[in-house]
Amino acid sequence: MVHPAVVRTASRTLSDALTERSGFALVETVMSAALLVVVALGVYAGIDGPSSIATSNQSRSVAVALAQQDQDRMHAMRSLDLSNYQATRTVTVGGIPYQVASRAEWVTDSSGTVSCTSSSSQANYLKIGSTVTWPALRAAKPVSLDSIVAPAPAVFGSNEGNLSIQLLDESANPVVGVPVTLTPPGTLSLATNSAGCAFFGYVASGNYTATYSQAGYVDPSGANSVSIPTSVVAGSTNVVTKSYAQAASIAASFHTVVGNAAPQPAQAQAVTVEDPGLPAPGRRVFSASSPQSTLSANTLFPFTSGYGVYAGSCASDDPTNYAQNPSLVTPGPGAGVAVTVREPAINIAVTRGGAPLSGAHVVIKSTASGCTEGGAATTNAQGALANPGFPFGPYSVCADDGLRTVTATVQNTSPAGTATVPLGVPTTGTGGVCT
Numbered sequence: 001m002v003h004p005a006v007v008r009t010a011s012r013t014l015s016d017a018l019t020e021r022s023g024f025a026l027v028e029t030v031m032s033a034a035l036l037v038v039v040a041l042g043v044y045a046g047i048d049g050p051s052s053i054a055t056s057n058q059s060r061s062v063a064v065a066l067a068q069q070d071q072d073r074m075h076a077m078r079s080l081d082l083s084n085y086q087a088t089r090t091v092t093v094g095g096i097p098y099q100v101a102s103r104a105e106w107v108t109d110s111s112g113t114v115s116c117t118s119s120s121s122q123a124n125y126l127k128i129g130s131t132v133t134w135p136a137l138r139a140a141k142p143v144s145l146d147s148i149v150a151p152a153p154a155v156f157g158s159n160e161g162n163l164s165i166q167l168l169d170e171s172a173n174p175v176v177g178v179p180v181t182l183t184p185p186g187t188l189s190l191a192t193n194s195a196g197c198a199f200f201g202y203v204a205s206g207n208y209t210a211t212y213s214q215a216g217y218v219d220p221s222g223a224n225s226v227s228i229p230t231s232v233v234a235g236s237t238n239v240v241t242k243s244y245a246q247a248a249s250i251a252a253s254f255h256t257v258v259g260n261a262a263p264q265p266a267q268a269q270a271v272t273v274e275d276p277g278l279p280a281p282g283r284r285v286f287s288a289s290s291p292q293s294t295l296s297a298n299t300l301f302p303f304t305s306g307y308g309v310y311a312g313s314c315a316s317d318d319p320t321n322y323a324q325n326p327s328l329v330t331p332g333p334g335a336g337v338a339v340t341v342r343e344p345a346i347n348i349a350v351t352r353g354g355a356p357l358s359g360a361h362v363v364i365k366s367t368a369s370g371c372t373e374g375g376a377a378t379t380n381a382q383g384a385l386a387n388p389g390f391p392f393g394p395y396s397v398c399a400d401d402g403l404r405t406v407t408a409t410v411q412n413t414s415p416a417g418t419a420t421v422p423l424g425v426p427t428t429g430t431g432g433v434c435t
Helices: 004-018 023-075
Strands: 086-093 096-107 125-133 143-149 160-168 179-183 188-191 197-204 206-212 226-232 237-243 248-256 264-266 268-274 283-292 294-300 307-311 327-329 336-342 348-352 361-366 374-378 393-400 405-412 421-425
Touching: 023 086, 023 096, 023 125, 023 143, 086 188, 096 197, 160 206, 160 226, 179 197, 188 197, 197 206, 197 226, 226 237, 248 268, 248 307, 268 294, 283 294, 294 307, 307 336, 327 336, 348 393, 393 421, 405 421
Parallel strands: 160 237, 248 336, 348 421
Antiparallel strands: 086 096, 096 125, 125 143, 160 197, 179 188, 179 206, 206 226, 248 264, 248 294, 268 283, 268 307, 307 327, 361 374, 361 393, 393 405
């Protein structure tokens, strides 16, 4: 920043210059004043730069001191109190708020690194870490200090053991920073470490529930908040590994084909996604209150094997039942992907007295057990359905002219649709309407 006195001096020089009567004197004086301002800016920029660096170095020195104080504080704590310890506090120095994050983690293997161990050996020592950040830190690295604390002999009871909740993503990489709470008693809460583990060291043997949640993440079932029953066995380490990753999504639109015509848009009231990694029966259904041209499947675990996608909500709608493949798509973690799903066409020709019947009332119902796929429609001028696309499967078709009905059964199992099904409404008698 330019010193105010310099600015005032430059301003007075310019003012004096404007009062000069001589043109040459005026030019020389203005140039001198401008030169004075440029020099002043350079001088004070040179002063400001080192000043800013000095301030940054001072903040880092304070942060180092706070981290060392935090290390000393944790070294003075009892091992029992350090077990499963995490805390964050604010320390203000010189008007600057410093965030001091403290963490104690059990190190369970001979390498001295934080990990999850499935062996029956007990945890050996605690790794305590202190990390300090401050508002002006920006892209620079925070100050972090680590050290080791060895518990005194016989500190913990013989009826205690260790529990490790390990979270891995779709590629079996550790998921770091997810808070995990153990109940009862409900006061033990840890975030997963660099190995993806929340390691609860030396807790009483017995049954527990581990609960975890992270915004934007889901387990294979699509649940964001997950609770799992588990247990602690005295003298051993129980490692419970679960899948947890950033949610993906699929936007499914629908089309159908009538004869040799180009594909035309279709609608569906439900869409099913399937993957062997999903909980039994290996599929999830997403539905709407009425048929839609596009349906979204959200909160999906991003399986690397991808999803099979098909229209409908019943097991009978699965194209694999009819030696056909569903649409395949692989949404990535935290991402969405679009896919177009084929609905085979139920092709009908409703006539009365040999002529196409326009405006005929048509009701189509799935005949598969427990399935409700289908719907009602009206024929066009050709006696056909304007929107003939329906999920794969067997159906009954009923058409009426308001007085008499005609029915047929169809197997809608080919991507190319059915052959044309003739439906001749009687010209005599009574038969009611289709329901």
